[in-house]
Amino acid sequence: xxxxxxxxxxxxxxxxxxxxxxxxxxxxxxxxxxxxxxxxxxxxxxxxxxxxxxxxxxxxxxxxxxxxxxxxxxxxxxxxxxxxxxxxxxxxxxxxxxxxxxxxxxxxxxxxxxxxxxxxxxxxxxxxxxxxxxxxxxxxxxxxxxxxxxxxxxxxxxxxxxxxxxxxxxxxxxxxxxxxxxxxxxxxxxxxxxxxxxxxxxxxxxxxxxxxxxxxxxxxxxxxxxxxxxxxxxxxxxxxxxxxxxxxxxxxx
Ligand code: PAF
Numbered sequence: 001x002x003x004x005x006x007x008x009x010x011x012x013x014x015x016x017x018x019x020x021x022x023x024x025x026x027x028x029x030x031x032x033x034x035x036x037x038x039x040x041x042x043x044x045x046x047x048x049x050x051x052x053x054x055x056x057x058x059x060x061x062x063x064x065x066x067x068x069x070x071x072x073x074x075x076x077x078x079x080x081x082x083x084x085x086x087x088x089x090x091x092x093x094x095x096x097x098x099x100x101x102x103x104x105x106x107x108x109x110x111x112x113x114x115x116x117x118x119x120x121x122x123x124x125x126x127x128x129x130x131x132x133x134x135x136x137x138x139x140x141x142x143x144x145x146x147x148x149x150x151x152x153x154x155x156x157x158x159x160x161x162x163x164x165x166x167x168x169x170x171x172x173x174x175x176x177x178x179x180x181x182x183x184x185x186x187x188x189x190x191x192x193x194x195x196x197x198x199x200x201x202x203x204x205x206x207x208x209x210x211x212x213x214x215x216x217x218x219x220x221x222x223x224x225x226x227x228x229x230x231x232x233x234x235x236x237x238x239x240x241x242x243x244x245x246x247x248x249x250x251x252x253x
């Protein structure tokens with residue numbers, strides 16, 4: 001497994017790969033089983049798998065969230081090697097944002113709803129970094145977890161709108177045995193909050209209205225950002241013990 005920090009150097013390596021089918025998994029590190037499932041899918045479907053690890057500051061609206069985001073690079077590299085990754089790209093801020101974030105990808109509709117309504121500028125940061133990474137890596141397939149379904153949908157729409165060649169592949173949410181969607185931020189949950197956290201998935205899976213689910217969650221002590229059904233998918237975000245949890249499920253027709 002090769003590890004590359006320079007984008008220039010990555011581009012040299014990319015040239016040597018010719019027409020191999022390249023799969024790409026962009027991450028911010030702190031890899032968990034959800035990320036591993038994306039890597040394994042890429043390894044199974046493609047000739048070469050590239051993983052990127054970049055804690056992207058432009059998508060954090062809350063400086064404390066950025067400061068406390070878990071960083072576990074050594075473990076991440078071991079997990080990546082075990083999953084069969086070929087190249088890890090670890091870009092540096094000054095190179096990937098050599099424009100100083102002067103150029104940005106903005107979406108003016110769906111990105112303003114749900115998480116976008118609660119995290120100012122978040123999706124502009126996400127779409128901008130993903131656009132940069134897709135242009136650098138030039139993958140045939142790029143894999144994203146459906147836990148962040150709004151993010152996945154926006155990236156897919158962006159790729160269509162800008163005629164990006166990569167196929168944007170959504171992969172099923174990986175859950176703990178008790179139903180909690182895996183997330184790098186789950187490590188911040190203290191024991192009591194961790195025990196309560198699966199209630200989010202349980203309640204959004206029940207056949208009750210969005211308002212009823214929100215009301216029940218508040219009863220358990222969650223601070224609810226939103227519970228909202230759009231086009232047959234129920235999206236949820238709620239804060240528990242200072243940790244913001246998000247989840248979504250496809251509702252039965
Ligand atoms: O889902 C994430 O980890 C990030 O939003 C992504 C897609 C890697 C962009 O920084």
